[in-house]
Amino acid sequence: MRAVKSKDSKIEATLRRALYRKGYRYRKNSRDIFGTPDIVFLREKIAIFCDSEFWHGYDWGNRIHDFKSRQEFWIPKIERNMKRDKEVTTQLEADGYVVLRFWGRRISTELDAVVSEIEQRIADRRR
Numbered sequence: 001m002r003a004v005k006s007k008d009s010k011i012e013a014t015l016r017r018a019l020y021r022k023g024y025r026y027r028k029n030s031r032d033i034f035g036t037p038d039i040v041f042l043r044e045k046i047a048i049f050c051d052s053e054f055w056h057g058y059d060w061g062n063r064i065h066d067f068k069s070r071q072e073f074w075i076p077k078i079e080r081n082m083k084r085d086k087e088v089t090t091q092l093e094a095d096g097y098v099v100l101r102f103w104g105r106r107i108s109t110e111l112d113a114v115v116s117e118i119e120q121r122i123a124d125r126r127r
Contacts, residue, residue, distance in 0.1 A: 011104040012038045012050045018115050024122070034095065035088030044125035047092050048118065049085070049101045057082040058103055098125065 007029045016028065016039060027040045037047035057063070057078050067074045089099045098121055102114050 007038070009050065009052065009104075011052065011107045014111065015039065015048075015050055015102070015107050015114065018111055019118065022115065022119070024118075033097075034091050037092075037099075041122060041125075044122050045095075045097045046118075046121055046125060047097045047099050049088075049099070050104060050107060051085070051101055052104045054078075055081055056085060056103075058105075 012028075016026070019026065019039070024041070027042060029036055029038060030040045030042075033040055033047060035047070035049075038050045039048040040046070041048075051058075053059075055078065060078070060082065064075060085101070089101070092099050100118065100121065107114055
């Protein structure tokens with residue numbers, strides 16, 4: 001577990017590079033903002049999270065049965081992560097932020113679509 005990164009993961013770096021190449025400037029892992037979003041556009045108040053499938057409970061209804069060992073540890077841990085994600089999203093939205101969450105596999109396979117979605121949100125907020 002020590003090798004698991006909390007920031008600068010491969011999916012985050014991929015998305016950040018794509019946004020940077022398009023000319024967007026952002027803050028990364030800003031501790032000044034509740035929940036420490038992976039990417040933040042401060043002026044537009046957009047917070048972006050790059051969620052890995054394992055740690056954030058992708059398809060949890062089906063995946064919960066995949067754990068064969070240490071279920072008493074892993075199931076509550078991932079469910080706490082999912083609950084925290086909802087709390088962070090609720091709080092940020094109450095503070096006026098647009099919260100975007102992307103699964104790692106979507107960033108890996110549909111990077112252009114993800115960047116387009118972010119660009120659209122930025123354009124909407126600038127109007």
